[in-house]
Amino acid sequence: MKRIVAGILAHVDAGKTTLSEALLYSTGQVRRLGRVDHGDAFLDTDAMERQRGITIFTEPAVIDTPELTITLLDTPGHVDFSAEMERTLAVLDYAILVISGADGIQGHTETLWRLLGRYQVPTFVFVNKMDAPGADKSRLLAQLGKRFSDGCIDFTDPGARMEDIAMQDEKATDAYLGTGTVPDETIRAMIVDRRLFPCYFGSALKMDGIEGFIAGFERFTREPRYDGDFGARIYKVSHDAQGNRLTWLKVTGGELKAKMMLSGTARSTGDTTASAVDDDGRWHEKADQVRVYSGAKSTTVDTVPAGTICAVTGPTQTFPGEGLGKERDAGNPVLQPVLTYTLEPGECDIHKCLVALRELEDEDPLLHVVWQPRLEEVHLQLMGAVQLEIIQQIMHDRFGLDVTFGPGGILYKETIAAPVEGVGHFEPLRHYAETHVLLEPLPQGSGMEYATVCSEDVLDRNWQRLIMQHFKEREHLGVLTGSPITDMRITLLTGRAHLKHTEGGDFRQATYRAIRQGLMEAKRKGDCRLLEPWYGFRLEVPQDMVGHAMADIQRMSGTFDPPVGDGEYMVLDGVAPVSEMRDYAMDVNAYTHGRGHLSCVFAGYRPCHNADEVIENMAYDPESDVENTPDSVFCAHGAGYPVKWYKVPEFMHLDYAWSGVGEK
Numbered sequence: 001m002k003r004i005v006a007g008i009l010a011h012v013d014a015g016k017t018t019l020s021e022a023l024l025y026s027t028g029q030v031r032r033l034g035r036v037d038h039g040d041a042f043l044d045t046d047a048m049e050r051q052r053g054i055t056i057f058t059e060p061a062v063i064d065t066p067e068l069t070i071t072l073l074d075t076p077g078h079v080d081f082s083a084e085m086e087r088t089l090a091v092l093d094y095a096i097l098v099i100s101g102a103d104g105i106q107g108h109t110e111t112l113w114r115l116l117g118r119y120q121v122p123t124f125v126f127v128n129k130m131d132a133p134g135a136d137k138s139r140l141l142a143q144l145g146k147r148f149s150d151g152c153i154d155f156t157d158p159g160a161r162m163e164d165i166a167m168q169d170e171k172a173t174d175a176y177l178g179t180g181t182v183p184d185e186t187i188r189a190m191i192v193d194r195r196l197f198p199c200y201f202g203s204a205l206k207m208d209g210i211e212g213f214i215a216g217f218e219r220f221t222r223e224p225r226y227d228g229d230f231g232a233r234i235y236k237v238s239h240d241a242q243g244n245r246l247t248w249l250k251v252t253g254g255e256l257k258a259k260m261m262l263s264g265t266a267r268s269t270g271d272t273t274a275s276a277v278d279d280d281g282r283w284h285e286k287a288d289q290v291r292v293y294s295g296a297k298s299t300t301v302d303t304v305p306a307g308t309i310c311a312v313t314g315p316t317q318t319f320p321g322e323g324l325g326k327e328r329d330a331g332n333p334v335l336q337p338v339l340t341y342t343l344e345p346g347e348c349d350i351h352k353c354l355v356a357l358r359e360l361e362d363e364d365p366l367l368h369v370v371w372q373p374r375l376e377e378v379h380l381q382l383m384g385a386v387q388l389e390i391i392q393q394i395m396h397d398r399f400g401l402d403v404t405f406g407p408g409g410i411l412y413k414e415t416i417a418a419p420v421e422g423v424g425h426f427e428p429l430r431h432y433a434e435t436h437v438l439l440e441p442l443p444q445g446s447g448m449e450y451a452t453v454c455s456e457d458v459l460d461r462n463w464q465r466l467i468m469q470h471f472k473e474r475e476h477l478g479v480l481t482g483s484p485i486t487d488m489r490i491t492l493l494t495g496r497a498h499l500k501h502t503e504g505g506d507f508r509q510a511t512y513r514a515i516r517q518g519l520m521e522a523k524r525k526g527d528c529r530l531l532e533p534w535y536g537f538r539l540e541v542p543q544d545m546v547g548h549a550m551a552d553i554q555r556m557s558g559t560f561d562p563p564v565g566d567g568e569y570m571v572l573d574g575v576a577p578v579s580e581m582r583d584y585a586m587d588v589n590a591y592t593h594g595r596g597h598l599s600c601v602f603a604g605y606r607p608c609h610n611a612d613e614v615i616e617n618m619a620y621d622p623e624s625d626v627e628n629t630p631d632s633v634f635c636a637h638g639a640g641y642p643v644k645w646y647k648v649p650e651f652m653h654l655d656y657a658w659s660g661v662g663e664k
Contacts, residue, residue, distance in 0.1 A: 001069055010109070011108040151194075234319065258301070264283055292308065561573050
């Protein structure tokens with residue numbers, strides 16, 4: 001029997017969970033057809049989901065047919081929860097993209113289509129709500145062909161569309177010309193290669209078109225081949241009702257057994273006390289229980305083969321996107337939060353709130369919870385207002401904490417334009433450490449990289465390993481606005497320890513100060529740069545309003561490609577700062593009277609369009625930020641004394657180690 005993992009994706013309100021219910025009911029997995037609006041959908045297992053009628057968390061359901069076992073992952077459709085959806089893409093064999101027959105391709109549907117392409121997920125399309133007024137099959141097929149791919153072909157009766165199918169592939173064309181048909185195995189290969197996207201039409205609520213879709217999915221999917229080497233990909237972390245931490249994963253090779261020892265790369269959280277982490281930054285923990293879930297029900301099993309979705313109890317160090325065994329960790333997701341919010345604890349203890357938010361961050365690392373000791377504030381990053389409401393509700397329901405959040409601000413970052421050496425020295429009485437680091441700019445979107453070129457004859461390997469850990473364990477802040485640094489490589493050049501007086505914490509202090517001192521040197525030379533998040537956008541407006549749209553985008557400091565039109569609508573593709581475009585969808589709706597569409601996706605960090613204004617308004621003073629000081633501490637006459645960052649080169653014990661230092 002084939003084993004397939006399929007994800008179901010859609011723009012919110014396209015009927016995605018309703019389709020999941022119809023598939024479960026049609027295959028006999030549930031006796032009664034649940035409804036989202038009645039709050040009794042099988043896959044809306046959380047009280048908040050039932051109350052709001054939206055999917056917030058990715059949930060699995062196991063569907064058995066005579067030919068096939070499908071693990072169906074119902075993903076969130078609302079853009080605020082798209083990070084959870086994107087993490088799921090890495091474990092899918094196939095995707096089912098649901099489109100509303102009444103609304104056609106919507107903004108977020110386009111984003112989903114691009115993501116499915118990025119992750120190379122073979123995709124079936126189900127056009128739902130075909131019973132709605134105005135749903136026109138031929139118009140929708142034309143839209144799919146134009147906006148998505150020529151390979152979007154009506155599979156309601158594949159035999160009638162054989163010529164269209166054959167046109168998508170040379171091998172299929174040859175088979176069709178020779179025999180008048182295309183073999184099923186060739187069609188399956190075309191779907192896997194994303195040259196063909198079978199499209200089905202129906203109404204999930206009325207069970208129309210469901211059996212035909214299931215029959216087509218059975219016929220035209222094939223099970224991936226797995227080898228015997230163990231591998232797994234983690235897509236989610238959650239906690240069950242008893243507080244047990246669950247690591248959700250797909251086994252991608254070999255098998256996973258209960259009590260099996262797992263290992264992976266520890267996250268850079270600053271928690272160096274975790275007993276499960278070894279000197280090389282690897283964690284080793286046992287998989288206590290292996291659970292297979294369908295909806296809210298789970299079965300505890302001894303072993304699961306490759307191709308299975310399951311949840312594991314025991315590991316405490318895992319994170320979404322992590323690879324186990326032969327699998328590598330995933331890269332940064334495309335969809336990332338660009339707004340930062342401040343916790344307003346009200347009557348609640350702020351430290352209890354921080355502990356609760358840390359647990360939620362464990363489940364969703366993109367929350368990026370930060371304690372700001374200087375301000376005594378907790379900051380976190382969110383996708384938007386609906387996610388904010390959900391976090392508030394979870395804080396109340398799970399932790400008994402009634403909190404609010406201040407208004408969302410733009411999340412800025414900082415980088416440098418030229419290499420610079422930074423020096424940090426920490427020598428209060430009976431302590432000693434000196435660290436020299438090279439800060440180098442990296443291409444846009446690279447994130448942070450860390451390296452060492454220091455000889456072990458100069459500084460012992462254990463101290464170097466500790467310094468590398470200090471590079472990674474915290475978010476280092478820039479000196480323009482106190483925003484996190486990015487697109488930079490930090491390299492350990494040299495360092496010095498004292499046989500008797502150096503302790504572990506000394507190199508932490510020296511390393512942090514070296515990075516900040518280097519950034520201050522870069523600022524002095526005019527080499528610091530402020531970055532802001534940008535959106536990649538697609539704006540579709542009636543033809544007579546394209547001038548209005550172009551003027552708006554130019555006013556926002558955005559850029560766009562030449563407009564493309566079909567006589568009725570014009571489409572603008574481009575980029576613009578999030579700070580300018582974050583509320584623009586409402587403007588588009590107003591001036592086009594509901595006929596315009598704006599879809600935005602995070603396009604990375606680029607130079608800030610109004611850097612001087614932002615720096616002036618934020619009024620950040622890096623020298624008075626004592627938690628992130630650029631100054632050093634030296635010792636004379638039995639006492640430590642501070643030395644300002646610009647004086648450190650006069651006092652440092654080691655010479656500059658970077659050849660370009662003469663530019664100072």
